[in-house]
Amino acid sequence: MTTTLAAAEISNGEAVLFWILGPIALAGAFGTVLARNAIHAALFLVMTMGSLGVFYFIQEAPFLGVVQIIVYTGAIMILFLFVLMLVGRDSSDSIVETLRGQRWAASLCGIGFALLIAGGVYRAVRNTPMAGLATQNANGGNVTNVAELLFTKYLFAFELTSALLITAAVGAMVLAHVELEPGERRGQRTLSHERVRSGRPQPLPGPGVFATHDSVATPALLPDGSVAPESVSRLVDEPLSPDELERHGGPGLQPVRRGIEGGQP
């Protein structure tokens, strides 16, 4: 009886939208947790947040839907992506388990918790008739009514959030700011003196890209035929050894091999 009532309350379009977007939101959540790469996790989270925004729209909360898309997917996730790009290559997760069996225990507890809380909330409102927001949203629309509530009954809390936001902004600026001592900033003159005194005034050699190979991981060769290790960027993990050079280069690499083997002084 209750199910037929509920079916009458929710339109077919909403049900179709729910069964399409619900699995998408769930898949995004699973992707956030399971993706090895942090950037993929962030993009999966954007997927979930977007579907939740559409859910707010169809639940008669258009103001929250717009705020969700602007604030969450537009601002917060961009902040996450900025920080991921700043942190850079370290953003991949470690596979080492610090506590033994913690992943299994956490997953098991998670399944139990999900069953408990889902059963609880499912039974909580199952038998209550759905009131709907038609009367609340009638006079001037959802935005007007939410604003009216926000600026009358919840005005003090609203002002407190403004204090919270400005504190958070100042705190983030203090944390992110790098303070240099007065004499710590080095000018052009100091830098050039340091460079001459360091014993290497000339720039580092470029990699051997166009000589024999088309990868920046190819080291340049010195006049005596030996490999110049500083010609490969630090960011490239390891310069290729002569063996690997031969393996990757094929027949086109013959002169290099001759240079490496026969060029010993």
Place this chain on the structure above:
Amino acid sequence: MNPSYYLVLSAALFTIGAVGVLVRRNAIVVFMCVELMLNASNLALVAFAKQNGNLEGQIAAFFVMVVAAAEVVVGLAIIMTIFRTRRSASVDDASLLKY
């Protein structure tokens, strides 16, 4: 279809976020999972607002969003500071206070 399916979905999303906080080791991903939990609670609040015919649930969800924005700003700044000193964003590496 029953309106409490939204609540079940929000419970599932909340649980996935909680398990992510427990399982992942990258501080930024842990933070994203916290955001997922906040979003799940927002979905529940909006569903309750519609179920009970009361706009205050939407107001509560709005305040959750504001607090989440402030939390993300400060939290990411802390992660950046830790990364600058230890060159790592893993939550296992920041264990100096343990000893």
